[in-house]
Amino acid sequence: MSHVQVEHCFDSHVHWQATGQQATRLLLHDLDSPEAIRSVKIQTSYFQNEWLVGFGWDNNKWPRGEFPHRQILDELFPDYPVSLSRADGHAAWVNSKALQKIDVLDERGQVKHVPQMNGGKVVMDANGQPTGVLIDLAKSLVDRLIPEPDAPKVRSSLLKGVQIFNQAGFTHIRDMSCSELQFNETCHLFEAGLLTLAVEQYFSADDPKDFDQALSLAKAARNEAIPLVRVEGLKIYYDGALGSEGALISKEYASGSGFGLELLEKKQLQDYLNRSWESGFDLAIHTLGDEAAHRVLLAAEELWNVGKKGQLHLEHAQMLRPETIRKMLGRTVTCHLQPCHWLSDRYWLNEKLGDLTQHLFPWRALQESGVAFDFGSDSPVEKPSLYNNLLALEESTAQGIPPLLGSPFSYHSHPDKSWVPNTYTRFQEGQPVAVVFKGIHLV
16 A cells, blocks of 8 residues: 555544553453453553452353353452453443442442443352353442542643544544543643543433533533634433443344343433524434434434534444435534454454345445444454554455445544644554644654
């Protein structure tokens, strides 16, 4: 492949702070079984106050593909709470100390209360005991208790994230997770001349209970008017992930776990759409399963039909039925896809989804329908890598994914070429060989 120059090289879906945290985080991507956690060396940097926190295990890589159990964590870490997030970020593997913190177990380790909730699941074993795996909104019960890093750590993570994205060739990102502290530290990086990224910023309500706070933060941040940061909107979740079987699909998972999880009721979703649009913000919605995307479009359609106006972003859009795509025609909808997810998920998609695989990775269908979409990485769930997306686009055709037409680079180029002029990346064989930001060579 010859040199290709991409203007304003764009990753349309990232988690900036979490990307930078990888350098000091307990990473578990290489675990080939739950028992392999026994050989992991624990460092003090892995703790957030009393909590041991990690990320990256994937049960789909393990021999039986089953979720892990808390017994191993209890043996290794009996004295402090542990929360290890799955590779998709939608499930946590916790120990008994953590379950005591959220009142699922009492101090003797006996079951106290197992919460039943829409959009969340406490996984139980054959003996009626909690396994220590918490999915989606059940995971949020633990997430709320883990202390946030302090300002210096946030600043360090953001700066490391800037370096990671720049080295991967990206000069523009769309960040889907932001707290008040993160935004304040972003301002400090800009003021110090250390921000070499153009950032579309979204404020996330990981739990629906956090929407009001996210909206207030977005309004306050919009008033700051930082040239390299555009406060664009809010991000919410409608369903979970395929790997942990929380994505809402139209047929039951082959494992028998059900159809996935619906995190929001229609009335609540429409309220969030309406309030975001009335405040002048876009709303980005995590919709990974085909049924999740369809229900979100139906809810938005009702608002558009009565004159409501606003931009809807479907995050991941990994499964779209033809009738769902038809509902996007002529509407203010943009889809954000991560081809690299195919590289990670291809080994188990057919087994898990059966004939629903025909609706996976619908970039060609979106192209043919004229629906707007961009490509990204979902970093740190996947590496920020244009090369990996190119590889996925090429290799997925052998497994029946209809090929993308034309150049994939246009879906990695920010549409506003007036924002940060004289900014481009030159690639060779999908790897960055030159990165220029405002005329300054970074790589």
